[in-house]
Amino acid sequence: xxxxxxxxxxxxxxxxxxxxxxxxxxxxxxxxxxxxxxxxxxxxxxxxxxxxxxxxxxxxxxxxxxxxxxxxxxxxxxxxxxxxxxxxxxxxxxxxxxxxxxxxxxxxxxxxxxxxxxxxxxxxxxxxxxxxxxxxxxxxxxxxxxxxxxxxxxxxxxxxxxxxxxxxxxxxxxxxxxxxxxxxxxxxxxxxxxxxxxxxxxxxxxxxxxxxxxxxxxxxxxxxxxxxxxxxxxxxxxxxxxxxxxxxxxxxxxxxxxxxxxxxxxxxxxxxxxxxxxxxxxxxxxxxxxxxxxxxxxxxxx
Numbered sequence: 001x002x003x004x005x006x007x008x009x010x011x012x013x014x015x016x017x018x019x020x021x022x023x024x025x026x027x028x029x030x031x032x033x034x035x036x037x038x039x040x041x042x043x044x045x046x047x048x049x050x051x052x053x054x055x056x057x058x059x060x061x062x063x064x065x066x067x068x069x070x071x072x073x074x075x076x077x078x079x080x081x082x083x084x085x086x087x088x089x090x091x092x093x094x095x096x097x098x099x100x101x102x103x104x105x106x107x108x109x110x111x112x113x114x115x116x117x118x119x120x121x122x123x124x125x126x127x128x129x130x131x132x133x134x135x136x137x138x139x140x141x142x143x144x145x146x147x148x149x150x151x152x153x154x155x156x157x158x159x160x161x162x163x164x165x166x167x168x169x170x171x172x173x174x175x176x177x178x179x180x181x182x183x184x185x186x187x188x189x190x191x192x193x194x195x196x197x198x199x200x201x202x203x204x205x206x207x208x209x210x211x212x213x214x215x216x217x218x219x220x221x222x223x224x225x226x227x228x229x230x231x232x233x234x235x236x237x238x239x240x241x242x243x244x245x246x247x248x249x250x251x252x253x254x255x256x257x258x259x260x261x262x263x264x265x266x267x268x269x270x271x272x273x274x275x276x277x278x279x280x281x282x283x284x285x286x287x288x289x290x291x292x293x294x295x296x297x298x299x300x301x302x
Contacts, residue, residue: 008073009097009156011283015066024051025058027068038072038158047071072158074136082111082137087123092150092290097159097283098140099124102292103151105269109142124153140164141174141237146255148295149274150174162282167237172279176232176242177221179271179298180251181260184228188219191245195238204258205240207248214238216245222302227254229302231275243270254301271298 011032019027028034028049034042039058042048050069051060062068090102101120108115111122121137128135138160140152154160166172196211198204215235222229228251232242243259246252252260255267277290294302 008071009158011070011072013068015062015064015068017064019062020064022062023058024049024056024060024062024068027062028058028070032070034070034158035161042070042072045071045073048073072156074156082121082125083117084126084129085117085122086126087118089123089127092292093288097156098152098154098163100277100290101151101153103143103148105146105148105295105297108145109151110139120151121153141167143274144240144270144272146269147272147274149176149292150277150290151274152277159282166279166282172277173233174274175276177273177275177294177298178230178232178242178246179227179254179267179301180230180246181227181254181263182251183226184220184223184251188217189249191216191218191249193245193248195241195244205238205244207244212238214241214245216242218246224302227301242272267297267301269297273298
């Protein structure tokens, strides 16, 4: 079952001289960068595709100065609805398209088994409900429960797609900070070992020649006696990628009981923090930069 929500995304384009004679569909595809599915969805709405404030078909020919508008209404799948709940949020940025949050360690990003009302998505749904807003909660790049730091939630299907495409084309970059065991012989490096799910295991991943391609870049920011603060960037987004790769090269994350079971220090979780996101705004194009300072448990060791 699905229903149309009150929220929608409106995009507008004024036809230039070089675009005169094109059809509306070309404007929607090439100038507003909409997918076939998004255009098809808009066709079914009374105000979905408009030319100079009048409803038109996508085959309509445009003239210089015409104003093309598209309204992409949100639909909500009742079965996939996130239940709202009250909880603290560290909100770093919000506009009409997306939010950026600083997730604490120990909290799941999205509802899962045993966490149906205490995930970050539940609290965000509660935040929107208190303000009388209705948005489908779309997480962009989940973080592991143990990982702290920056995470994005899109307010519309179109924004979620554009944020995903940014990750694919490299225009949205994310950096992590980790505390890794040992003394690094090289101050920077690249790990390209393939990763796969361990057969018959729910969580564990492993390096294996039959796995999927994975690439992690690292730079040692600060070397301590027996461990280091390391900055990491991912070329791919495999589950547990940083944890697996750093363990593979002999520098597992402090507190990571899955990949460093011998650890006996004071870290109570894998010492990993999503610290920086740089990206162009998905619709306006302006450069954005979000930073989250190291959490207290990692700072204490430094």
